[in-house]
Amino acid sequence: MTVTKTADAQTRVLPEIADPSQVAPKDARQLTRLFLDQLAVLEEGTHEYQYARNTLIEMNVTLVRYAASRFRSRSQDEMEDIVQVGTIGLIKAIDRFELSREVEFTSFAIPYITGEIKRFFRDTSWAVHVPRRLQEARVQLAKANEELRSRLGRMPTVKELSQLMCLSEEEVNEARLASNGYNSASLDAAISSSDDGEAALADFIGLDDNALELVEDFNALAPLIAELDDRERRIIHMRFVDELTQAQIGEHLGVSQMHVSRLLNRTLSKLRTGMLATN
Structure with a gap:
């Protein structure tokens, strides 16, 4: 090469x-x-x-x-x-x-x-290929069913559904048939077994990792830190990576704790402004 x-x-x-x-x-x-x-x-x-x-x-x-x-x-x-x-x-x-x-x-x-x-x-949550118009009709049908059941106190007829959905009775029946092509399962459904007994689908659903939300913040913060001068970056590193106190930082830099506090506040304010501008 x-x-x-x-x-x-x-x-x-x-x-x-x-x-x-x-x-x-x-x-x-x-x-x-x-x-x-x-x-x-x-x-x-x-x-x-x-x-x-x-x-x-x-x-x-x-x-x-x-x-x-x-x-x-x-x-x-x-x-x-x-x-x-x-x-x-x-x-x-x-x-x-x-x-x-x-x-x-x-x-x-x-x-x-x-x-x-x-x-x-x-x-691709459909078990079989269903035309887009029927997928949309299925959603419309579910809403119409819920509305009429609440209003009538019983399961609606095809005619009642067709009137509410502004579709023909044949199209309503097609939407009903299309609903059978949608793949869904109860969270309590048993999906496997082990020495400890059956496992339910809900056992395998992961939780949101809140740490992942920090990835975007880190990506936005990195170029802002790169724009700081050497002393500002050094102060940030000593304070938040080495976890030194302001007094200890002052000893390293040969300045007072009060001066370190002012420098730190000014740097954090600069970073905060940059972060808000990128959001």
């Missing part, structure tokens, strides 16, 4: 990996950072660029399988589709990741992967 220089970095020969999908997770983390670093300086469309990108995809497919494992109640065929869709999210994460954000790639990629999987479920 030809070594070339750019304004920010220098490309170098990447290690040849025979089977990236077999790389151990503990090694994949370090190699991922190396390949992402080189991907940022390689020219798009070159053989080296494609090798780096394809290797990153194969090496991190375990992230996709991890995200897909939350939906293990699905059939084998569905799981293969879920992994394929999740891989699209992984590719988007690789193409959009920037090392300058100082965020772990895993934390950055998982939301992209799960987002694609959720979008897949939203768009």
Whole structure:
């Protein structure tokens, strides 16, 4: 591979990996950072660029399988589709990741992967292919059923539904038939068994990870910190990374605690203003 220089970095020969999908997770983390670093300086469309990108995809497919494992109640065929869709999210994460954000790639990629999987479920929740007009009619039918049941105190007839929905009785029957193609299950439905007894679908529904909400904040904050001068960044690091007191920071800088307090408040105000401007 030809070594070339750019304004920010220098490309170098990447290690040849025979089977990236077999790389151990503990090694994949370090190699991922190396390949992402080189991907940022390689020219798009070159053989080296494609090798780096394809290797990153194969090496991190375990992230996709991890995200897909939350939906293990699905059939084998569905799981293969879920992994394929999740891989699209992984590719988007690789193409959009920037090392300058100082965020772990895993934390950055998982939301992209799960987002694609959720979008897949939203768009393909029908057990059989149903025309769009009938999918929309099913929703309209459910609302009409609820309204008439509340009003009449009984199940409405097809004629009553057709009048409320402004559809023919034949179209109402089609919408009813289409409803049978929608795949749904009770959260209490048993989906597997183990030594401890049957497991319900609700047992496999994950909780929202509040820490993921911090990813966007970190991404927005990183360039703002990069714009600070050396002393401001040093103060921020000592206060929030080293967790030094203002008095200890003052000793390191040779200034009073009061002066450190003023500098810290001014820097935090600058960062706060920048964060508000990006939202």
